Amino acid sequence: MATVASAKSRRTASRETRRRQLIDATLKCIARKGMGNTTLGDVAREAGLSQGIVNLHFESKDNLLTETLRTLANEYREQFDKTLEKSGPDPAGALLALVQMDLKPKLIDRQKLAIWFAFWGEVKSRPTYRKICDEYDRYYDSVITGLCAEVIADGAYANVTPEAAAEALTSMTNGLWLSCLISPREWDRQVAMDAIMSYLSNVFPRHYETTR
């Protein structure tokens, strides 16, 4: 019983702990009730804390939401980087690992998608959200374009540019998320994966053998 550092009955916690706790509560509330119907009272209740707690730790609701988006985006980026790292030096393998990541049930469930779309839905009227998303997307785009360029060079493919291939692949995964959100019953991971593989195996045939 020695090294239990944070006793569970502790009434006060460090600033960072509370902020994280509140952000987690916010994510849950947005997934359940949507962005518009999530009140600070909801967030506090979900976190098991008191009414005024959010304004104590974040100064405003606006702030809380922005930080929540940042946290969400960071989490995705960590997954992205981890996937990239684990996949070794082969660019074709890395590309496949990345698109497969986007369909992993653990990472992308309907809860998470609802949260992403909730933020995307406000992008036009909240420039800050747009900027944050753009910043991260720019990075993913550069990585994926780079991988496509390597594959194209390696296979001497003359039928596609790295930019077009990257745009096609990232757009496809984002679009597949929308299908999952709107038709959860019908939506099928296998069909989604088939769609992506139909691209890879036809555009880069010497790198992605069709198993059909």
Added chain:
Amino acid sequence: MATVASAKSRRTASRETRRRQLIDATLKCIARKGMGNTTLGDVAREAGLSQGIVNLHFESKDNLLTETLRTLANEYREQFDKTLEKSGPDPAGALLALVQMDLKPKLIDRQKLAIWFAFWGEVKSRPTYRKICDEYDRYYDSVITGLCAEVIADGAYANVTPEAAAEALTSMTNGLWLSCLISPREWDRQVAMDAIMSYLSNVFPRHYETTR
């Protein structure tokens, strides 16, 4: 002055006219301020009418928003059907016309996209929105899957199923819309079209000649 049915100074209008006017105002407000910050006062002001007007013609805000989504969806469907009709009997041509439609500046500008994403952002917490979107999507999916099946049969393509190709194409256009929303500066219709053509010309090479 006899046959001027709708004089411009007319202060009262038919129910349908007013409803349409209010829905148009709602669309503008959502594009400008976002779903969450659009109030009934905003809508009334945008329409140049009085505070209580929305509740007079729609019974509630909820109702107004649902009807607005239906109108938006109908408008898109009309475009879809018109495009299909105009494109003649060739399935490959129809498919191309449909994906090109999705990138037409007239049809798809950032205003419209913002509205679509605003509704999609609420899909998870508002089952009605989901149902409406699903209903329309099911139709588009069936049409596009059918066209893909025809192209596949005609070209004897063994490398892809109609379902996978349809899913790939519709997902790609939806995903391209997200790019347009998030990176409006960078986003380029030509690159978007290249991405789609990289799919068509590689998966259905005997139907879509690469002009490169």
Added chain:
DNA sequence: ATAATCTGAATGAATACTCATTCATTTTTT
């Protein structure tokens, strides 16, 4: 060791404000 003091995290009632909805009144049409 014990008591006294301090600190800042947390509370939750009070405040100020927004906004959907209602409705008595006015205006327009028939």
Added chain:
DNA sequence: AAAAAATGAATGAGTATTCATTCAGATTAT
């Protein structure tokens, strides 16, 4: 004159934010 349409002030429910107060744990003094 009666009916229909529209107005816009009033209502009240809901909610972000504030703040005086409480309290657990750390620090200091005895």
